[in-house]
Amino acid sequence: MSIPRKRGWLAASIAALLVAPLALIAAPASAAPTAPSGVTVVYTEGAKWDTGYSGQLTIDNQSSTTLDDWTIRFSLPAGAGITSLWNATMERSGSDYTLTPPGWGASVPAGGTYQIGFNGSFSGGDTAPVNCTLNNAPCAGGPGEDDTEPPTVPGDVSVLGTTATSITLQWTASTDNVGVAGYEILGADGEVVRTVIGDTTSGTVGGLTPDTEYTFGVRAFDAAGNRSDASPPVTARTAERNGGQPSDDERRVGYFTQWGIYDRGYLVKNIDTSDTAAKLTHINYAFANINRNGQCFQVNQAGQGDAWADYGRSFRADESVDGVADRWDQDLRGNFNQLLKLKEKHPHLKVNLSIGGWTWSKYISDAALTPESRQRMASSCIDMFLRGNLPPFDGAGGPGAAYGVFDGIDLDWEWPGSEGHEDNIVRPEDKENFTALVREFRTQLDALEQETGRYYELTSFMPADPEKVEAGFEVEKIMPDFDFVTVQGYDYHGAWEDYTNHQSNLVLVEGDPGPRFFSSEIAIDAWVDRGADPADLVLGVPFYSRGWTGVQPGPNGDGLFQQATGPARGTYEDGYEDWKRIRELPNRGYTLHRDDEAGTAWLYNGSTWWTYDDEISMKQKVEWAKGRDLNGVMIWSLDGDDAQGSLMSALDEALDS
Secondary structure (H helix, E strand, O other), X not given: OOOOOOOOHXXXXXXXXXXXXXXXXXXXXXXXXXOOOOEEEEEEXXXXXXXXXXXXXXXXXXXXXXXXXXXXXXEOOOOOXXXXXXXXXXXXXXXXXXXXXXXXXXXXXXXXXXXXXXXXXXXXXXXXXXXXEEOOEXXXXXXXXXXXXXXXXXXXXXEEEEOOOOEEEEEEOOOOOOOEEEEEEEOOOOOEEEEXXXXXXXXXXXXXXXXXXXXXXXXXXXXXXOEOOOOOOEEEEOOOOOOXXXXXXXXXXXXXXXXXXXXXXXXXXXXXXXXXXXXXXXXEEEEEEEXXXXXXXOOEEOOOEEHHHHHHOOOOHHHOOOOOOOOOOOOOOHHHHHHHHHHHHOOOOEEEEEEEEOOOXXXXXXXXXXXXHHHHHHHHHHHHHHOOOEEEEOOEEEOOOOOOOOOEEEEEEOOOOOOOOOOOOOOOXXXXXXXXXXXXXXHHHHHHHHHHOOXXXXXXXXXXXXXXXXXXXXXXXXXXXXXEEEEOOOOOOOOOOOEOOOOOOOOXXXXXXOOOOOOHHHHHHXXXXXXXXXXXXXXXXXXXXXXXXXXXXXOOOOOOOOEOOEEOOOOOEOOEEXXXXXXXXXXXXXXXXXXXXXXXXXXXXXXXXXXXXXXXXXXXXXXXXXXXXOOEEEEEOHHHOOOOOHHHHHHHHHHHO
């Protein structure tokens, strides 16, 4: 059986991979320091078409030290040229090219590889680089003139392991008269479904359908493009996914922010290495945007979308969940591919695509306005993210490219019928239209279940403010269509107000200066009183802090409920700071204070004041939620935790007790 996941045009073209040697010509002695020992540069050429071709350079570092910086120089034959490239910065002078690391850096760890992909144009003839140097030394590891023998067939191919969406194969290494450059895993129809660079003996094919039988073979190739015959086929069945409705266990929902991979450096891999993935039931990916036509869309434009982060960026081996670097020719890279790998490692996890958010809810009122617009919004989001039909971007995307990444939709319209972001479109009829939009999504998700045999969740992020609940939600009508909803349990107060206050208090605290009064108790009551079952509600908790400065001690000397001169300085935003940074303040002249009944903590140094949650207050919030018969907690956002996942561990321990 061939893989049902459809592949984009570029990935299909790589089915005809031709690995060719870099033509290595020694540089003059004066410009030739010792070549990096154990570092190989391999050129891989994809299929040619009428006016162009595709190619890849792989830096294979088999030395014992990290290659911290690199410069690759080469020439292309007359008539050939590079038209676009990724994972490197390029300078060109005529037919001469210089490649250096991109702005985010690209060190190559010991034992690791780094891929640089490009598209090019040619007028016929050869496109292989010549005169190649790496760090001013001749590129190491090129094939000898006698490299004409193909590698031997990989032996003893067997199934090492399976998950609901992946099959891992292992084999005995091939041999070659010069050296094996890599392996190709072939589908039942002979199509290349996975290329693994290096003389490795295992590889994983992901993006598969649960409880489905697949047949694969393996063949080896060397740096000159010689290929072995395919191994005898091996057949395996993927595991069954835990389908149907979620269990009655407490839900642990964490938001992963698309932009957290930048300044914060928080990658999908960190969800695993912090042991957070094992403790979560759901990840909500924030966010998808809605355009003027009321449709989900993908672009790579500041303020509009980040297709590069979603599925374009190639993560290095040391950045990847499974330790395998992305290849330039993959139809799925970026955060989406890493989430798929995370699910393969933790099959219990569900990942939902969150639509809207504070900034990207602008046009949802338009999208919810008519039956036609509601149908258009739901179908566009389902097609793009659940069926996985991503628009082509930088060699990635295409039909079915993201199939299997997402398990449902999380609606995050902030807010129907109420003020949210100043640019939002708001209508009085948003309340009824939201009900109809929820029904449309549920109807289309049910139809998709019939098509694929998989159940798809529908969830929503809901406000804590009773006025917003009343203005925007027909609670009794919408709740039956949701698997569960998360209720905002934070941002009750912040530096947009003049007085210090708690941002996530469970109950009202005596002396609260207002001007409006919020608490988790008030928020949950707003939903339950209007018909929501507590078992369908999940309480939001913050992995960040809100802060003020210019704060006097006040009568209790702790700065609580005191006037401030403005927001405290934050790393990414004034008045806001991640918990992992706030936790260091008690060692920097701040005093810790608590209100155990309200489940709050705060820090004060005589001038600057931060309201925040630590391990103790997180446990207090869980105990309160359990006492109200709520079904777990939701986290905004995972990148606020420390590398050890301390806050997540505290929540997990309390939920299990």
